[in-house]
Amino acid sequence: MRQALAIAGRDLRATYVSAFGIGCTAAFAALAGVLLVFDLRGNQARLDLWFSSLFVALGLLAALLALRAFAEEERSGTLELLLTSPVRLWQVAFGKLFGVVGVLVAVIAATVVCPLLVANMGNPDAGPIVTGYVGLFLVGIGFLALGLAVSASTPNPLVAAAGTAAVLVALWLAGVLAGGLGGRLKVVLQYLSPTSHVTGFLRGTLAVADVAYFLSMTVVGVVAVIVVLGTRR
Amino acid sequence: MRGRLLGVAVVIAVVVGGNFLAYAHNAQADLSAAHRFTLAPQTKAVTDQVHGPLKIIAFLNNAGAAARDARFLLARYHELNRDITYSVLDPDADPGLARRYGISAYSSVVLTYKGRRVDAPSVDELDISTAIVRIVRGGAKPVCVVVGHGEPSLDDDTGQGLSKVRDVLQHNAYDVRPLDLTVGQASVPGDCAAVLLLGPREGLGPREVDALNAYAENAGRLMVVASSLSTANPNPLLEPWGVHFLGGLVVDPKRSESGDPTNVVVEDLPSASPVDQGVARLQFPATAGLAVSNNLHEGLTVERLAVTSDGSWDESNPDNELQFDAGDIPGPIVVASASDDSRVEASGETRVPGGGARVVRTRVLATGSDTWLTNDFLDRLGNRRFFVNALSWLTQEEQLLATTSQVSTDRSLPLTAERQARILVITVGLVPGAIIGTGLLAQVVFRRRRRRRQRQRQRQRR
Structure with missing residues (x-):
């Protein structure tokens, strides 16, 4: 685990020493503020619409971070060094994941001022805010893990970003497609779609199925990274 | 290679099995105020009686908070029984559908099941569950x-x-x-x-x-x-x-x-x-x-x-x-x-004493x-x-449910120009500015340290 944390620390430092990491975090915070104004146009002290917009924004963030993960490292030639060093593949996979999760935590932390402002002005229900943040964290980790898997499988950073976006859109489309179907296929496709798993976080409930879904997405992403790196080693 | 494939197969089996169990048990913790989305046990019993597609269409003003709460509540019914599907429509945005169902006002709810139709007076748990009982009973x-x-x-x-x-x-x-x-x-x-x-x-x-x-x-x-x-x-x-x-x-x-x-x-x-x-x-x-x-x-x-x-x-x-x-x-x-x-x-009756x-x-x-x-x-x-x-x-059909959750609560917060300006100044100006400022400061400190280290190394080499 120490190696994994060392990789994560190195990645996190590299992200925040560059303008990319600072710019991403600042832009996400500003976007959250603009979205908050749109949400409050309903004249209600509630943040469900704000959180649902942030879930979409997290998909974009995952694509951006995927761009820099393995693909960028391969382009600059440092991936070869990493894969030939005496670290195990799972340590590399978890190290990379922890690195982007660090960015995720920073980005989410930058939005905390929004609910504080709403609480200062009105009387929002605290429950949906807590579950909303739990949702942001789980959704973020799941999306980032998928992004890492896509990034590990291509040397081109732009393809990595586009591929991550394509995977997330495909999952979203599964839910849309399910609307016109019936039977078990409908149930399966609906379950596969993230949209059917964020409703609970927005209304203030934490369902085991929703938590299990996003943790599974994370596990699948990490396992895919290990498998892809294994074939390339 | 074989071991890796076996490991992947085990992980996939665990992921699929875990999700299947989570889906089947439908357990959840309700953190909302007054547990607004914890439905009554009677509602669960009512939804168990639905054996076929039951469609709920709520005609509400899509811009309002009531429409969002309606979606949240109706999603709970769908989670309890996947045969129950729902949609929340705005009669102004879907005038054709509204006319088809004879809807002329907001806050109308139509349930259809096996060719039958029952209307509910509002989207709250009592009304929806009562309407489900009626429509399932038939006749x-x-x-x-x-x-x-x-x-x-x-x-x-x-x-x-x-x-x-x-x-x-x-x-x-x-x-x-x-x-x-x-x-x-x-x-x-x-x-x-x-x-x-x-x-x-x-x-x-x-x-x-x-x-x-x-x-x-x-x-x-x-x-x-x-x-x-x-x-x-x-x-x-x-x-x-x-x-x-x-x-x-x-x-x-x-x-x-x-x-x-x-x-x-x-x-x-x-x-x-x-x-x-x-x-x-x-x-x-x-x-x-x-x-x-x-x-x-x-x-x-x-x-x-x-x-x-x-x-x-x-x-x-x-x-x-x-x-x-x-x-x-x-x-x-x-x-x-x-x-x-x-x-x-x-x-x-005279056969039974008293x-x-x-x-x-x-x-x-x-x-x-x-x-x-x-x-x-x-x-x-x-x-x-x-x-x-x-x-x-x-006709003695009231009170199928004793206590039900109150889904919609008013949490009024008028967005005045002053409030909007305050939000934008803080969230779009101050917070991103502080992040960029801190980041630039960290970069300056990092570069100075690096240069210092480089100088120290050069001195050591000399």
Whole structure:
């Protein structure tokens, strides 16, 4: 685990020493503020619409971070060094994941001022805010893990970003497609779609199925990274 | 390689199995205030009875918070039973669909199941679960509507007609049957779940009154919608149940609409009766008053459902100037009442010693006006809800659920220009500025350190 944390620390430092990491975090915070104004146009002290917009924004963030993960490292030639060093593949996979999760935590932390402002002005229900943040964290980790898997499988950073976006859109489309179907296929496709798993976080409930879904997405992403790196080693 | 494949297979099996178990158990923690989305155990039992596609369409203003809460609540029903699907539509955005379902106002909910349709008065747990029970039960309950005395017609689409009442009855799984007691044997069919007398303009004959009284006494369910514009005297039907129709015209200058003191807005609904549930205000134009007897026989209770304000009175001579004077009855005036009479009667059973007794329950709902039910007024304030509640109470369909969650709560926060500016300055200006400033500072510190280290290394080499 120490190696994994060392990789994560190195990645996190590299992200925040560059303008990319600072710019991403600042832009996400500003976007959250603009979205908050749109949400409050309903004249209600509630943040469900704000959180649902942030879930979409997290998909974009995952694509951006995927761009820099393995693909960028391969382009600059440092991936070869990493894969030939005496670290195990799972340590590399978890190290990379922890690195982007660090960015995720920073980005989410930058939005905390929004609910504080709403609480200062009105009387929002605290429950949906807590579950909303739990949702942001789980959704973020799941999306980032998928992004890492896509990034590990291509040397081109732009393809990595586009591929991550394509995977997330495909999952979203599964839910849309399910609307016109019936039977078990409908149930399966609906379950596969993230949209059917964020409703609970927005209304203030934490369902085991929703938590299990996003943790599974994370596990699948990490396992895919290990498998892809294994074939390339 | 084989070991890696095996490992991947194990991980996939664990992921699929874990999700299957989580999906099947549907466990959740509700962190919302007052556990708004924890549905009652009765609701879970109700949804278990659905065995086929049940569609719920809620027609709501899409821009409002109510539409979002409706989606959240209806999603819970879908989570409990995947055969239940839902959509929340704006009648303005989907006028074709709204017209197809005969929806003309916001806050209408339509449930369809196996070719049947039932409407719910609102998107809250009690109403949706009750509607599911009704639609799953199937079969339409016959409701008999007395005709032959110049009553407003159920087929009349004009503002004075009752076509909306007919639609409400049909959409709530009631089979509407006209009941003409002036022809043939004057008796009410035994299968009438309720008899409605909706604003007769002419008096009922003695045989008709006898028939309706006989029906009421035999555990009957009667809705007497009297009219101040009529010569018909409903008292022979009401007085056995503790209510007296005063006649006249209620005048309420304090609570009335459009400058017309007889267009009464009722805000005092003091009863805990299910008929008043979910009703905040009523509009009762041209209503007469009702008086509740103080001398009720044992087993009879009368609820004052709707009462006008202190400043109102029942004008005994409405053709003259509307002014309180001698002969008028001072307010508050009851304009709607619900009588419930439970009594034990012998059934004639003699084989069981001391046995054979049965409980007979009569319910009579009375209003002093019929205008509130017309097409022009049914959708005003809580009139429609009041009528649906009254039907449910009469046919004894209310309270399938004892306690239910209150899904929609108002958390008003007007977004003033000052608040908007404050939010934008802090979230778009200060916070990103602080992040960029901190980041640049960190970069400067990092570079200086790096340069210092490089210099130290160079010195060491020298």
